[in-house]
Amino acid sequence: MSAPLLQVRGLTRRFGGLVAVSDLDVDLGRGEILALIGPNGAGKTTTFNLIAGVDRPTSGTIVFDGRDISRQPAHARAALGLTRTFQHNMPFAGMSLTDNILVGRHARFTGGLVDVILGARRLREQESAARRKADELIEFTGLGARVDADVSTLSFGEGRLLEVARALVSDPRAILLDEPAAGLTGAEVARLARIIADIAARGIAVLLIDHDMRFVLPLAHRAIVLKFGEKIADGPPRDIVNDPAVIAAYLGNSAGAAHA
Amino acid sequence: MNGRGVHALGWLAGMGVAIGLAFVLGSYHTDVYRKMLIWVAMALGFNFLFGVAGQIAFSHFAFASVGAYGVVILSHQLGLPFGLAFVLAIVICGLTAFIVAIPATRLEGFYLALATLAFSQLVRVTIDEGGALTGGTGGLANYRLPPFFGVDVRGPWYTVCLVLLVAFTLWILTRVDASWFGRACRAVRDNPRAAEAMGVDIARARILVFVMTSTLAGLAGIGYAYVDNVINPAVFSLENSFLLLFMIIIGGSGRHVGAMLGAVVLYLAPFALEPVAGNHYMLVFGVLIVLAILFRPDGLAGLLRITRPGKAA
Ligand SMILES: Nc1ncnc2c1ncn2[C@@H]1O[C@H](COP(=O)(O)OP(=O)(O)O)[C@@H](O)[C@H]1O
Numbered sequence: 094m095s096a097p098l099l100q101v102r103g104l105t106r107r108f109g110g111l112v113a114v115s116d117l118d119v120d121l122g123r124g125e126i127l128a129l130i131g132p133n134g135a136g137k138t139t140t141f142n143l144i145a146g147v148d149r150p151t152s153g154t155i156v157f158d159g160r161d162i163s164r165q166p167a168h169a170r171a172a173l174g175l176t177r178t179f180q181h182n183m184p185f186a187g188m189s190l191t192d193n194i195l196v197g198r199h200a201r202f203t204g205g206l207v208d209v210i211l212g213a214r215r216l217r218e219q220e221s222a223a224r225r226k227a228d229e230l231i232e233f234t235g236l237g238a239r240v241d242a243d244v245s246t247l248s249f250g251e252g253r254l255l256e257v258a259r260a261l262v263s264d265p266r267a268i269l270l271d272e273p274a275a276g277l278t279g280a281e282v283a284r285l286a287r288i289i290a291d292i293a294a295r296g297i298a299v300l301l302i303d304h305d306m307r308f309v310l311p312l313a314h315r316a317i318v319l320k321f322g323e324k325i326a327d328g329p330p331r332d333i334v335n336d337p338a339v340i341a342a343y344l345g346n347s348a349g350a351a352h353a
Numbered sequence: 354m355n356g357r358g359v360h361a362l363g364w365l366a367g368m369g370v371a372i373g374l375a376f377v378l379g380s381y382h383t384d385v386y387r388k389m390l391i392w393v394a395m396a397l398g399f400n401f402l403f404g405v406a407g408q409i410a411f412s413h414f415a416f417a418s419v420g421a422y423g424v425v426i427l428s429h430q431l432g433l434p435f436g437l438a439f440v441l442a443i444v445i446c447g448l449t450a451f452i453v454a455i456p457a458t459r460l461e462g463f464y465l466a467l468a469t470l471a472f473s474q475l476v477r478v479t480i481d482e483g484g485a486l487t488g489g490t491g492g493l494a495n496y497r498l499p500p501f502f503g504v505d506v507r508g509p510w511y512t513v514c515l516v517l518l519v520a521f522t523l524w525i526l527t528r529v530d531a532s533w534f535g536r537a538c539r540a541v542r543d544n545p546r547a548a549e550a551m552g553v554d555i556a557r558a559r560i561l562v563f564v565m566t567s568t569l570a571g572l573a574g575i576g577y578a579y580v581d582n583v584i585n586p587a588v589f590s591l592e593n594s595f596l597l598l599f600m601i602i603i604g605g606s607g608r609h610v611g612a613m614l615g616a617v618v619l620y621l622a623p624f625a626l627e628p629v630a631g632n633h634y635m636l637v638f639g640v641l642i643v644l645a646i647l648f649r650p651d652g653l654a655g656l657l658r659i660t661r662p663g664k665a666a
């Protein structure tokens with residue numbers, strides 16, 4: 094059996110005296126949808142930030158595709174094929190929808206500024222490949238009707254789809270989704286769930302962070318439950334929902350589990 | 354005709370008119386025209402730095418002066434062959450920009466503005482205190498463009514050189530803008546965090562843009578040095594840096610057409626306004642700026658509607 098694509102070992106993040114994430118192990122395989130759930134304050138966002146590279150662990154390692162990326166900056170992780178979306182949509186407001194998506198392809202362009210100025214043939218090929226891929230993702234996410242729209246006029250749900258398209262255009266090997274269903278309408282959630290399943294079907298590993306178990310569990314192949322920074326369960330969703338520790342963690346926090 | 358053909362024709366027509374003008378204008382208007390071309394070149398570079406990449410820098414004229422003083426000092430004070438002096442002046446601009454960029458581009462907004470203002474003052478003081486080498490506050494004169502490979506570039510042909518300077522600047526910036534690098538610059542401007550998450554090395558992008566546009570400013574400075582065959586610190590003053598900023602805002606920040614329109618309109622405006630408003634034309638500019646910011650954030654270029662909003666011009 095080959096090693097999982099993403100291997101997190103002993104991940105710990107302290108904020109002063111508070112241990113936000115404690116000695117956490119996570120394995121994520123190719124094409125797998127892994128849900129990271131837990132009540133508010135459990136350490137999900139902190140874990141996400143550590144894996145995405147916008148925060149540094151106090152201790153522990155993050156190995157991606159056999160490479161220790163624990164100390165790599167966020168842009169280098171994206172370039173290695175580990176991309177993300179933002180919980181609060183972060184479009185590039187002054188750019189067209191297509192250009193917004195194309196920015197996600199940044200790391201796939203080779204050569205420097207001199208090649209750009211000299212108009213290297215390879216760059217023209219990379220540019221047309223990027224545009225083909227962007228068009229395909231516009232189709233895939235159903236944003237076609239909005240290509241000419243100013244991105245600041247997109248609805249919240251459309252903005253979320255733009256986030257997803259932007260994170261996929263580089264053909265990443267893993268994608269991190271930060272509460273992707275939050276703020277979406279019922280129909281949008283259903284559409285997003287189909288899209289996430291399709292992403293995994295393409296062989297891309299998906300790490301889904303959410304506190305809404307009802308969105309995440311039907312979709313995930315596996316789930317990890319966090320409570321006060323510690324892993325209290327790791328297994329197939331079917332087992333997770335019946336796990337007494339998980340039920341206890343969410344008990345008295347059912348509001349937190351239910352609202353999106 | 355396809356888009357490429359229209360594009361090529363546009364360039365050809367523009368170049369034809371710009372070069373044609375060099376041969377029909379009298380000596381007074383030639384002087385006005387040449388300085389306008391320098392402003393257009395400066396505005397194009399600054400627009401990329403400010404409008405496209407979002408860096409609020411006030412060092413553009415400082416780099417122009419590095420280019421201008423560099424070439425004049427190297428070729429006329431130190432007696433190097435012109436070609437070598439030209440290349441060295443550009444290299445010095447690039448290196449200086451690189452050294453300034455490493456700390457400066459780590460700063461955001463207001464702090465970058467301050468750091469580049471400080472750099473501009475440093476350059477100014479260096480020139481003022483440079484003694485015979487820089488000519489001090491009086492500047493340098495009594496030099497001429499030497500024959501280059503046996504060709505004596507004079508009169509309208511020098512104006513043609515300046516047209517080529519603008520064309521070269523526009524050509525480079527258009528290419529860069531339409532590439533992955535141009536998108537990265539705009540992304541960093543609009544949302545640095547998201548840009549980084551997309552794989553953009555923000556520091557690297559910022560430094561590259563700063564070095565590229567500052568070097569282009571140095572090139573424009575070299576072009577300026579032989580317009581009057583006089584350079585002095587006042588030409589590269591802060592007042593001009595602010596005028597450059599106004600040109601971009603009024604013309605339409607982030608678009609090459611806007612930068613060119615803004616430069617032409619604001620450079621020529623005093624000639625039209627001075628008889629009416631006297632020295633108060635700066636006041637008129639100020640009012641125009643406020644109006645532009647309030648009612649037309651996309652500037653004069655926005656009136657043209659050549660491209661969709663948000664699309665790279
Ligand atoms: N930057 C920070 N500084 C101090 N404490 C933090 C910081 N970020 C998160 N925390 C704390 O770490 C714990 C986990 O937070 P977080 O990862 O946001 O949880 P979740 O996303 O699961 O709701 C919380 O107690 C939170 O207050």
Ligand SMILES: [Mg+2]
Nearest residue numbers: 134137138139
């Ligand atoms: Mg959170």
